[in-house]
Amino acid sequence: MKPADVALNFGTPSGSPRTSSDFEELNYPHHHTATSNSPTGSLGWTAVPRREEELPLPHYMSEDTARRRVPRAPAVDGGETFVAQDEKHPMDYDVYDDGGKDVYAKMKAARGPVGSGRLRRPPAPPPTTVGELIQQNLEHIPPIIYTLLACWTRFHKIGKSGNVIWDEAHFGKFGSHYLKREFYFDVHPPLGKMLVGLAGLLSGYDGSFDFKSGEAYPEHVPYTAMRVIMATFGVAMVPLGWYTAVELGMSWRACHLVALMVLFDVAWLCISRFILLDSMLLFFTFTTVFCLSKFHNQQYHSFSFDWWMWLAMTGISIGCVTSVKWVGLFVTALVGLYTIEDLWDKFGDLKMPVRDQIRHWGARIGCLIVLPILVYMASFKLHFLILNHSGPGDAQMSSLFQANLVGNDFASNPLDVAFGSKVTLKNMGWGGGLLHSHVQTYPVGSNQQQVTCYHYKDENNDWYITPRWGEPEPDAEGPIRFLQDGDVIRLRHAATTRNLHSHPIPAPVTKLNHEVSCYGNLTIGDEHDYWVVEVVDDIKRGKKNNVDKIHSLTTRLRFRHQVEVSCEKENNPGDVHTYWNVESHWNDRLPRGNTKFYRSPFLRDFWHLNVAMMTSNNALIPDPDKEDILASKPLDWPFLRLGLRMCGWGDNQTKYYLLGTPVIWWAGTTSLVVSLLVLAVYLIRMQRRYADMEPREWDHFIYVGKIAFFGWFLHYFPFMIMGRVTYVHHYLPTLYFSVLMFAHLVDHFVLTSKRFSEKTKWIVFGALSFTIFACFWWFRGLAFGMDGPINEHWGLRWRRSWNIYND
Numbered sequence: 001m002k003p004a005d006v007a008l009n010f011g012t013p014s015g016s017p018r019t020s021s022d023f024e025e026l027n028y029p030h031h032h033t034a035t036s037n038s039p040t041g042s043l044g045w046t047a048v049p050r051r052e053e054e055l056p057l058p059h060y061m062s063e064d065t066a067r068r069r070v071p072r073a074p075a076v077d078g079g080e081t082f083v084a085q086d087e088k089h090p091m092d093y094d095v096y097d098d099g100g101k102d103v104y105a106k107m108k109a110a111r112g113p114v115g116s117g118r119l120r121r122p123p124a125p126p127p128t129t130v131g132e133l134i135q136q137n138l139e140h141i142p143p144i145i146y147t148l149l150a151c152w153t154r155f156h157k158i159g160k161s162g163n164v165i166w167d168e169a170h171f172g173k174f175g176s177h178y179l180k181r182e183f184y185f186d187v188h189p190p191l192g193k194m195l196v197g198l199a200g201l202l203s204g205y206d207g208s209f210d211f212k213s214g215e216a217y218p219e220h221v222p223y224t225a226m227r228v229i230m231a232t233f234g235v236a237m238v239p240l241g242w243y244t245a246v247e248l249g250m251s252w253r254a255c256h257l258v259a260l261m262v263l264f265d266v267a268w269l270c271i272s273r274f275i276l277l278d279s280m281l282l283f284f285t286f287t288t289v290f291c292l293s294k295f296h297n298q299q300y301h302s303f304s305f306d307w308w309m310w311l312a313m314t315g316i317s318i319g320c321v322t323s324v325k326w327v328g329l330f331v332t333a334l335v336g337l338y339t340i341e342d343l344w345d346k347f348g349d350l351k352m353p354v355r356d357q358i359r360h361w362g363a364r365i366g367c368l369i370v371l372p373i374l375v376y377m378a379s380f381k382l383h384f385l386i387l388n389h390s391g392p393g394d395a396q397m398s399s400l401f402q403a404n405l406v407g408n409d410f411a412s413n414p415l416d417v418a419f420g421s422k423v424t425l426k427n428m429g430w431g432g433g434l435l436h437s438h439v440q441t442y443p444v445g446s447n448q449q450q451v452t453c454y455h456y457k458d459e460n461n462d463w464y465i466t467p468r469w470g471e472p473e474p475d476a477e478g479p480i481r482f483l484q485d486g487d488v489i490r491l492r493h494a495a496t497t498r499n500l501h502s503h504p505i506p507a508p509v510t511k512l513n514h515e516v517s518c519y520g521n522l523t524i525g526d527e528h529d530y531w532v533v534e535v536v537d538d539i540k541r542g543k544k545n546n547v548d549k550i551h552s553l554t555t556r557l558r559f560r561h562q563v564e565v566s567c568e569k570e571n572n573p574g575d576v577h578t579y580w581n582v583e584s585h586w587n588d589r590l591p592r593g594n595t596k597f598y599r600s601p602f603l604r605d606f607w608h609l610n611v612a613m614m615t616s617n618n619a620l621i622p623d624p625d626k627e628d629i630l631a632s633k634p635l636d637w638p639f640l641r642l643g644l645r646m647c648g649w650g651d652n653q654t655k656y657y658l659l660g661t662p663v664i665w666w667a668g669t670t671s672l673v674v675s676l677l678v679l680a681v682y683l684i685r686m687q688r689r690y691a692d693m694e695p696r697e698w699d700h701f702i703y704v705g706k707i708a709f710f711g712w713f714l715h716y717f718p719f720m721i722m723g724r725v726t727y728v729h730h731y732l733p734t735l736y737f738s739v740l741m742f743a744h745l746v747d748h749f750v751l752t753s754k755r756f757s758e759k760t761k762w763i764v765f766g767a768l769s770f771t772i773f774a775c776f777w778w779f780r781g782l783a784f785g786m787d788g789p790i791n792e793h794w795g796l797r798w799r800r801s802w803n804i805y806n807d
Contacts, residue, residue, distance in 0.1 A: 116696070116703035117297040118249045139246075143239040146259045150238040153263065154231040158273050159224030160785045161654040162217050166646040168275045172211035172226075175200045175275070179207030182391030183405055185609075187617040189376070190383035191323035192277040197386075199229035199275070214648055226275050233279040234272025238263045240286040241736075245743060247293035248704050253765045254747035260769055261668075261739045264776035267660035270646075270783035271729055277324055278729055284321035285733045288331045289711070291317050292338060296703075299342075303359065308367075315367040319375025326617070327733060330715040332372070337710055339364050380606050395434070395455045396612050399426045399553045399583040400539060401600040410553060410583065411598050414590035417465065417483045417550040417582050420474030422494060424461045424584040427453060428556055429577035430611035434461040437493045437500075437518045445505050448517035449498055462494035462584075469525055480589055483550040485535040490525070497521045499529040534558035536579055540599075552585040553598055620724040629803070630727060634719040637731035638669040638738075641801050643782075644728050649806065654785040657804055658728055660735065663775045668738025671745050672712060675705055678745070704744045711737035 127133040164172065170186075171193060177184040178197030186193065200207065203225035209218065217223045241262035245255040262268065272279040295310035318335060321328030346352060346360055390407035403410035417423065425435040433453030438460050441447050454461060466473065468488055474481065483489070491500040498518035505515045520529065536556040538547045547555060556579045572578065622631065632642040643659035682701075685692055693701065715734035719726055750756060750764050779796065782804075786793050796804050 116249070116699040117293065117299075118247050120297075120300065142252075142256065143242040143259065146238045146242060146263055147235060150235040150263055153269055154234045154272055155228060157784050158227050158231060161647070161656070162223070163647065163653070164211050164213055164215050164217065165274050165656060166213075166276070169211050169213035171196050171277055172209070172223075172275045175205075175226075176207040176209060176211065177391060178386055179205065180391075181387055181389045183387040183389065183393050183397070184391050185393030185396040185612070185616075187613050187620070188277065188325050189323045189379060189613075191320060191379040192280045192325065194379070194383065194386070195280060196226070196230070196275060196277075199226045202229065223275070227273060230275055230279050231272050233283040234268065236283055237268065237272075237279075237286050240283070240290050241739075244286065244290045244293055245740070247290065247297055248707065248740070248744075249700050250704070250743060250747050251751045253751045253761065254743045256765070257743045257746060257768060257772075258739060260772050261661075261664050261743070262736075264772050265661045265664050265735070265739075266776060266779045266783050267658055267665075267728075267732060267735070270656060270658055271732060273783065274646075278732060281321065281324045281327060282733060282736070284317055284324060284328065285331050285736065288314065288317040288321055288328075288335065289707070289736070292335055293707075296338075302356070303363075308363075311363060311367045312371060315369075315371035316375055318368065319372035319379075322372065323376050323379040327715075327730070330718065331711065331733070333714045334707070334711045335368060337714075338707075339368060377606060380609065381602060384602070384605065395457065396609070397605065398428070398600065398608055399581055400598055401605050401608070402583075403553055403598045404600055411594075412592050413552055413585040414587050415551055415593040416590060417552055417555075417585060418474075418587055418590060419465055419467055419481045419483065419489070420476075421465050421483075421585055421587040421590075422462055423465060423552070423582045423586075425463060425491075425557075425580045426583040427577065428579040428581055430608060430615065432577070434458075434583065435463065435491075435500075435580070436461050437496065437498070439496060442508055442515070442517065444508055445515050446503065446517055446519075448501065448519050449493075449496065451500065451516045451518055460493075460495050463500070464492040464494055466490045466492050468530060469527075476589070483533060485533060485544065485547060485550075487533045488530050489533060490529045491531060492522075493518050499525050500531065501525075501529050503528050534573075536573070539601075539604075550582065552582040552593070554581070556581055617724065622725045628725065631725050632728050634716065634726060634731075636801075637728060637734075638665070638716075640665045641799065642728060643802050643804065645803065649790060651789045654787055655790060656785060657782040659779065659782055659802065659804075661772070661775050661779060662798055663771055664739065665735065668735060668742045671742035672709060672738055674745060675709055675741055679705070701744075701748055705741070708737045708741035708744055712741065 124136050127136055174184060174186060174193040175196035178194060179200055200222075203222040205222055205226065206220070209221045238259055242255050242259040245258040250258070268282065272282075291310055291314040295307070295314055298304065298307040298310055301307060314335060318328070318332045321331060343360060343364065346357060388404075388406055390402070390405040394402045394405065394408065399410060402408050414421070427433060427435070433455040434457075435451070436454035436458065437449055437451045440450050442450055465483060466489065468490065492498070493500070496518060499520050500516065501519035502514050502516045507513045507515045519525065533550065534557065535544050535547050535550070536558060537544055538551060538556070539554040540551075541547055541554070550557070558573070558578050558580070622628065630644050632644070636642045640660055640662055643657050646656040646658055647653060649655055682692060682698075712734055715737065716731070719730055746764070746768065751761055756764075781793060782796070791805050793804075796802075
């Protein structure tokens with residue numbers, strides 16, 4: 001069949017004079033449909049042109065090889081949308097290869113980020129009337145409505161339980177420390193806990209409550225107001241979900257599905273209604289994905305103001321999410337993978353100047369590496385500035401850091417250490433403790449008095465510095481003998497009078513090292529009680545050559561420990577775990593120290609605290625001798641095998657159960673499996689040269705699929721290899737990406753498919769929306785609180801493994 005001729009509509013009737021407006025204005029058709037007589041299956045305008053002029057074919061082209069070029073920008077609902085052509089926003093065209101003969105075939109289809117995110121549209125003209133203003137902002141009405149609904153779900157009956165619920169016992173207490181400015185230690189970064197403290201400050205809380213688990217809140221603690229402030233982060237998740245779906249290029253019905261699933265998931269709702277860190281972690285996870293999608297849609301105009309702004313906002317969001325919990329590193333990895341792929345694509349663009357390549361690399365390094373690190377470090381700097389008083393977490397930090405805390409007396413201790421001084425010795429390895437001994441003996445080995453490390457202040461940490469056997473003891477009336485590099489000393493335990501001792505007996509744990517014990521007394525001992533003092537350096541005075549006397553707090557000495565204390569047979573001066581410093585120091589014959597002499601560098605404190613956090617976090621491993629009824633395993637999460645009781649389960653208590661909306665979790669997990677199968681089918685069909693979709697549609701399908709699947713995988717898989725104890729709330733950031741995947745697949749196969757009518761799409765959308773809402777309404781009591789005997793709340797146990805009822 002002979003293809004239709006190629007025609008152009010110049011839009012001006014014959015004989016009519018042209019005006020300048022004919023060239024300056026472009027009338028946008030309101031409706032257009034695909035015409036069946038188009039030779040390429042492309043779209044033709046419904047308006048019939050009044051005059052057509054045939055475009056002459058080049059001499060080397062026949063009618064069989066001629067093709068029509070048409071705009072190819074799919075709209076949000078799967079139809080075609082016209083995009084105005086100008087210098088900054090060129091049209092994308094479908095391209096047909098004619099062996100290099102057709103000049104129009106030189107125009108290649110848009111590749112990379114341009115064709116995969118939200119469809120670019122020309123900016124709307126400034127509104128001239130209120131009606132135009134409203135018309136141009138109609139797209140913001142749904143997220144506003146969803147935000148109001150989120151306020152109701154998050155704030156409804158939020159103060160119903162007047163008791164400390166679950167981890168409010170931890171994070172409420174940490175907020176109290178900020179208000180009292182007492183230094184404490186925790187395994188999480190400080191930003192979220194500082195925001196808890198800020199919530200308490202804004203609520204009028206004075207920081208005097210201990211937040212003991214299950215205890216009733218006294219009248220002076222505004223716990224409801226604090227919960228409301230924390231729940232505000234949960235409210236913001238809903239519009240963020242909507243706008244992220246918009247930026248990912250989903251149809252408006254798919255955007256509604258995402259917003260509904262975020263709004264009506266019971267687990268997200270429940271975790272947002274208490275004084276916890278999870279609502280902030282989820283909020284910043286959502287903002288990171290949103291900012292990344294916004295930046296992706298600015299890629300067509302690199303180095304513009306919006307491009308820089310959203311790249312920087314992505315970096316700031318990364319810094320914030322990692323400053324709340326280290327789980328934020330998983331979404332950081334997602335941004336990293338996206339950036340690597342993006343830069344790799346640009347590296348393959350031979351038309352891009354080297355200067356632009358360097359600028360792109362520099363922009364990513366500055367905004368996605370340096371900026372997040374600065375945000376993360378700034379949270380610790382503020383943490384140190386606020387918590388400038390001595391508190392329960394002092395011992396986790398270095399001695400020099402503690403000396404600068406208000407209420408700590410280290411800085412007033414004598415500066416120069418002498419024989420006869422009573423001291424405590426702090427190991428300078430990351431997470432190291434104080435040298436400690438007690439009357440208990442080793443059950444194996446020498447059976448002598450145990451020596452270990454302890455992270456809390458105790459009189460069993462005190463030691464006297466004494467000379468070797470046979471040398472005169474320090475004379476209170478004689479000259480003072482200061483401790484120096486190379487001196488041989490004995491360390492006598494103050495509480496038991498035994499001497500720090502080592503001998504060639506294997507240590508109890510580190511079998512390759514020698515055991516360290518306490519042996520003898522004031523009169524009994526041997527040469528195995530001797531220790532040689534080796535100066536490593538001094539934090540204030542610098543290298544070893546500048547150290548003439550041992551100073552408390554700043555001079556680093558050689559010893560050895562690793563949880564237990566043992567004597568290492570190999571002499572390794574570079575092993576930081578063999579470094580010690582004098583922490584507390586008492587000697588009545590020496591003058592008091594000068595506080596101005598001690599300054600602890602921020603970078604050293606920052607690194608020390610982060611290593612201590614990491615060490616403590618790795619120690620949170622399941623106890624095989626105890627059953628933790630709250631814990632769960634990663635395999636339990638995707639299909640919601642277990643929930644979590646968040647409080648006491650008595651008949652007179654308001655009960656909360658952390659469990660997701662089942663249909664949301666199950667649908668999200670199923671969609672992840674389906675996405676892999678669909679991708680495999682598409683790749684096989686592509687290999688067989690089937691064209692199931694246009695290039696831009698394929699780019700969009702892959703782009704959103706990668707964000708959703710790799711986001712889910714990067715958040716889920718690390719828990720599979722972690723040794724630490726895990727709970728169901730660890731899956732909540734992961735859930736977001738399965739929600740995006742489900743909406744994406746429904747959008748791809750139904751809501752934007754040309755195979756289904758509008759009526760069918762409405763039926764599917766309505767059925768899904770009703771199912772999500774109905775399931776939420778059935779389980780709403782798990783988040784709003786359940787009163788009375790739990791067994792009277794019928795129909796909540798959809799799986800036998802859910803421990804909702806008292807069996």
